Amino acid sequence: MYNLISPNREPGAEQKFKEISNAYEVLSDDEKRAIYDRYGEAGLKGAGMGMGDFSNPFDLFESLFDGMGGMGGMGMGGRASRSRATEGEDQVYNLVLNFKEAVFGVEKEIEITRLETCSTCDGSGAKPGTKPSKCSACGGQGQVVSSARTPLGVFQQVMTCSSCGGTGETSTPCNTCGGDARVRKSKRISLKVPAGVDSGSRLRVRGEGNAGRRGGAPGDLFVIIDVLSDAVLKRDDTNILYSCKVSYIDAILGTTMKVPTVDGTVDLKIPAGTQPGTTLVMAKKGVPLLNKSNMRGDQLVKVQVEIPKRLSGEERKLIEELANLNKAKPLNSKR
Ligand SMILES: [Zn+2]
């Protein structure tokens, strides 16, 4: 599904580029919030996945019934149908990029570990060659009726049979996956990170999370980006901040300086009469806009004017001459 794009553009490269670009998306703030709501801080940091979703009102009942025999650990919420297709869980991967990789985008090959459909049993969970038999716990109904005394009164609940998982059948478990229908596997995928991402950006790669069960859709892979800082260039959204030191003489007379940018060293004209603290704008030397990479921010260069702490005898003489010249000049003169 993924291919590394070679830098030389062979025929069809444009099309390939588009396919990969469409494979993921950068999440909006709302979607980020949704991930946070589901997985919390730990989820955003990628510590663990597949945690419970406590927005499900049935979880309350589940916890009340838990430990009363035969019902613990079953998810409910509309899963009582016979087929019981369940979606795969999402996965999180943390990706560290260097400064320029984040600015210009990069192709990264990453190795992820996730649950894939077991090929031994073809995702059925049953040992090949064995026939399923009627579940003895529910008599093949897939559901059990249960009453339980709780602090809120006596509840009668129709619950999914935990022995057969609602299928009404039990089978000899597959030796490879132990009946889970999925096995843990690692996979290398090639990821095209778009230009303009920053620390905290999240990419969704659809369908690259854990496999679903019994025909359920796979989960997604969320790639959470962390960007290493650069020694001299600082990032401020789409702008890049840099400060340069200019001698007082260069500030007065003007000069051209070599300035590091993400595009390499670039000449920057310091105009004559540049004031200390002036910010010079190097247009379009900043970070490309996410998903609008033909547009770029600027590099903002703050000029620090250096005043010498020591002067040579000759320098002092010249400065004093300059001072005398200034005194001779009437105040409020034009120049
Ligand atoms: Zn299997």
Ligand SMILES: [Zn+2]
């Ligand atoms: Zn059963």
